Amino acid sequence: xxxxxxxxxxxxxxxxxxxxxxxxxxxxxxxxxxxxxxxxxxxxxxxxxxxxxxxxxxxxxxxxxxxxxxxxxxxxxxxxxxxxxxxxxxxxxxxxxxxxxxxxxxxxxxxxxxxxxxxxxxxxxxxxxxxxxxxxxxxxxxxxxxxxxxxxxxxxxxxxxxxxxxxxxxxxxxxxxxxxxxxxxxxxxxxxxxxxxxxxxxxxxxxxxxxxxxxxxxxxxxxxxxxxxxxxxxxxxxx
Numbered sequence: 001x002x003x004x005x006x007x008x009x010x011x012x013x014x015x016x017x018x019x020x021x022x023x024x025x026x027x028x029x030x031x032x033x034x035x036x037x038x039x040x041x042x043x044x045x046x047x048x049x050x051x052x053x054x055x056x057x058x059x060x061x062x063x064x065x066x067x068x069x070x071x072x073x074x075x076x077x078x079x080x081x082x083x084x085x086x087x088x089x090x091x092x093x094x095x096x097x098x099x100x101x102x103x104x105x106x107x108x109x110x111x112x113x114x115x116x117x118x119x120x121x122x123x124x125x126x127x128x129x130x131x132x133x134x135x136x137x138x139x140x141x142x143x144x145x146x147x148x149x150x151x152x153x154x155x156x157x158x159x160x161x162x163x164x165x166x167x168x169x170x171x172x173x174x175x176x177x178x179x180x181x182x183x184x185x186x187x188x189x190x191x192x193x194x195x196x197x198x199x200x201x202x203x204x205x206x207x208x209x210x211x212x213x214x215x216x217x218x219x220x221x222x223x224x225x226x227x228x229x230x231x232x233x234x235x236x237x238x239x
Contacts, residue, residue, distance in 0.1 A: 079108035095126045145182035148175035156234040163229045177207035188220040188232040197221045
């Protein structure tokens with residue numbers, strides 16, 4: 001009886017041990033399987049140029065295994081991908097995006113500054129060119145003549161004339177002549193009386209010729225009984 005009980009206890013212990021052994025492999029392989037899946041996802045992100053995602057995935061793997069030197073190859077691949085992106089967007093003229101990508105490459109390759117030196121120099125040159133272009137545009141804008149009576153962006157501007165005050169009329173015609181020359185305006189003189197046209201045209205023509213003797217002013221005449229004396233200035237469209 002005692003022998004039977006001993007054999008029974010031995011059988012139970014063996015069964016428990018066997019069950020434990022059978023359950024151990026899945027637990028032991030769970031972590032490697034998860035890591036392999038994480039690395040596969042990282043490789044996929046690198047292959048599809050999803051660099052921000054790849055960077056997050058790499059950081060998570062490095063946090064789990066800070067001493068795993070096998071991850072260095074992925075860090076270098078990611079840095080090289082950022083460097084290539086920087087070169088591509090720089091060629092497209094996006095200096096800011098190029099600088100951002102370069103900064104990520106530098107962060108991933110702090111011990112290899114020579115690898116980013118070429119792109120860094122190109123970005124510096126591009127920024128210098130952008131600055132020079134902006135300065136040139138500013139100087140050109142400052143050099144542009146200021147309109148005195150017209151709206152240069154409008155198709156035409158109508159200016160009512162102070163024909164009853166010769167002092168004011170002369171100042172008006174001085175300003176009109178300047179805009180006619182500076183903005184290459186066609187002129188239409190509208191007056192309620194036929195006799196108003198010749199002297200208005202003559203006053204304006206003298207001022208225009210004084211500013212630009214080569215300017216070919218051919219004002220249009222319009223006799224409109226219902227309107228006061230006025231001039232319509234239309235900037236010529238550039239070819």
